[in-house]
Amino acid sequence: MPSLEPTRVFRLLARLRLLAGTAALALCLAASPALAQPDPNQRIGQTVADAASPHYRFERFVVADGERRWRIHLAIPRQRAGRDGYAALYMLDGNAALMEFDAPLLDRLARGRAPVLAFVGYDNELRIDGAARTRDYTPSAVDDGLGQGPRGGGAAAFAAALAERIQPEVRRRARIDRSREALWGHSLGGLFVLDLLYTRADAFAQWFPASPSLWWDNGRELGAPERQFLQGELRRPAGVAIMQGGSERAPNRGPGDAARSDDPRVAAHRARIAAVPADAAQQLAQRLQAKPGLRACYREFAGLGHGPMLRASVRAAALAMAGDPARACADAQGPSSRDSSSRDPAREASESARAATSPVEH
Numbered sequence: 001m002p003s004l005e006p007t008r009v010f011r012l013l014a015r016l017r018l019l020a021g022t023a024a025l026a027l028c029l030a031a032s033p034a035l036a037q038p039d040p041n042q043r044i045g046q047t048v049a050d051a052a053s054p055h056y057r058f059e060r061f062v063v064a065d066g067e068r069r070w071r072i073h074l075a076i077p078r079q080r081a082g083r084d085g086y087a088a089l090y091m092l093d094g095n096a097a098l099m100e101f102d103a104p105l106l107d108r109l110a111r112g113r114a115p116v117l118a119f120v121g122y123d124n125e126l127r128i129d130g131a132a133r134t135r136d137y138t139p140s141a142v143d144d145g146l147g148q149g150p151r152g153g154g155a156a157a158f159a160a161a162l163a164e165r166i167q168p169e170v171r172r173r174a175r176i177d178r179s180r181e182a183l184w185g186h187s188l189g190g191l192f193v194l195d196l197l198y199t200r201a202d203a204f205a206q207w208f209p210a211s212p213s214l215w216w217d218n219g220r221e222l223g224a225p226e227r228q229f230l231q232g233e234l235r236r237p238a239g240v241a242i243m244q245g246g247s248e249r250a251p252n253r254g255p256g257d258a259a260r261s262d263d264p265r266v267a268a269h270r271a272r273i274a275a276v277p278a279d280a281a282q283q284l285a286q287r288l289q290a291k292p293g294l295r296a297c298y299r300e301f302a303g304l305g306h307g308p309m310l311r312a313s314v315r316a317a318a319l320a321m322a323g324d325p326a327r328a329c330a331d332a333q334g335p336s337s338r339d340s341s342s343r344d345p346a347r348e349a350s351e352s353a354r355a356a357t358s359p360v361e362h
Contacts, residue, residue, distance in 0.1 A: 056076065061074070069123035074174070086174055086175060087177060088174070089182045092192060093189050094118075095122065096127050115182075136158035139195045181203075186210040190213065195221060197238075199225075202235050219280070230290075234294060242288075242296070243301065243316065247305040
C-alpha cells in the first residue's frame with residue numbers, strides 16, 4: 001500500500017474532521033427545529049396522488065393572499081356521497097401528510113364512508129416548510145433568543161385563509177357534509193388546531209390536535225385562550241381528540257438523541273418544552289371534557305415519539321373520518337386512553353423509518 005506524505009495526511013484528517021462536524025451539526029439542527037428549519041433538502045417525491053386509484057381521484061389548486069401561497073391536494077372519493085355529502089378531513093403540513101398515505105390506506109378508507117381528503121400544504125416541493133409553518137401555525141410571535149428576532153404569530157391570517165378561501169373552494173369542488181368536517185394538525189399544526197378551536201369553534205365539527213406544541217410562548221394556549229373558550233358557548237356540538245405518543249411524556253422529551261446534549265441552544269429548547277408538564281395534553285383533554293356540547297378525549301400511542309406521531313395520528317384521523325367521526329373519542333374509551341392495539345396505525349407508524357427521523361418542530 002503506497003504511503004502518504006505527512007502534509008497530505010494532515011489535510012485528509014482535517015477534511016474528515018470538517019465533514020464529521022458538518023454532519024453532526026446537520027443532525028443537531030434537524031433534531032431541534034428551534035435552531036433551524038427542518039431539512040430543506042427533503043422533497044415530496046412520488047406520492048399516492050401520482051398513481052391512479054380505483055377509490056379516489058386527485059386534483060389540486062393554489063390559494064394565495066399576496067404574501068403566502070398554499071397548495072391543496074384534494075382527494076375526492078369515487079364512491080357516491082351520502083345524502084348530506086362527504087365527510088372531509090383537512091390536514092395541515094399537507095405535503096408531509098400526503099406522503100403518509102398509500103394505496104392500502106385508501107382501500108381501507110373506501111371500505112367505510114370514504115372522506116374527502118384535503119392536504120393543505122405550501123406551493124413548493126418541500127416535505128416540511130419550517131419557516132412557513134412557524135409563521136402560519138403559531139398565534140403569537142416569540143423571540144427564541146437566537147438573534148433572529150421574533151418569529152411566528154401568523155395564525156390569525158392563516159385561519160382567515162383556511163376558513164374563508166380554502167374551505168369554500170373544497171366545498172365548491174366536492175359536496176361536503178359540514179357536520180362532518182374535521183381539521184388535523186401535528187406539532188405546531190396541533191397547536192394551530194387548538195387555537196382555531198378556541199377562536200373559530202364553528203369552522204369544523206371534529207378536531208384532531210396531535211402532539212400539540214403546548215410549550216409555545218410559555219404555554220400561552222393553556223392560559224387565557226383556553227379559559228375564554230371554556231367560559232363561552234358552542235354554537236354547535238363538536239369533538240376533540242388530542243393524540244400524543246407515549247414517549248413524548250418522558251422526562252427528557254425534546255430534540256432526539258441526534259441533537260448534541262451539550263449544545264446550549266438544544267438545552268434551551270429542551271427547557272422550553274420541559275416548562276410545560278409532560279401530561280399537559282392529557283390534562284387539557286380532561287378540562288375540555290367538562291365543556292357542554294364538546295366531546296373530548298385523549299388518545300396515547302404507546303412507544304411513539306414526536307416524529308412518528310405525524311404518521312400515526314394523520315392515519316388514525318383519516319380512519320376515524322371514514323366511520324363515524326364521533327367515534328374518534330368513543331374508540332378511545334373515555335377521556336383518556338393508551339392505545340397499544342396491534343391493528344392501530346401507531347404500530348404501522350413504528351415501522352416507518354421516515355417518520356422515525358421526521359425533522360418536525362417539537
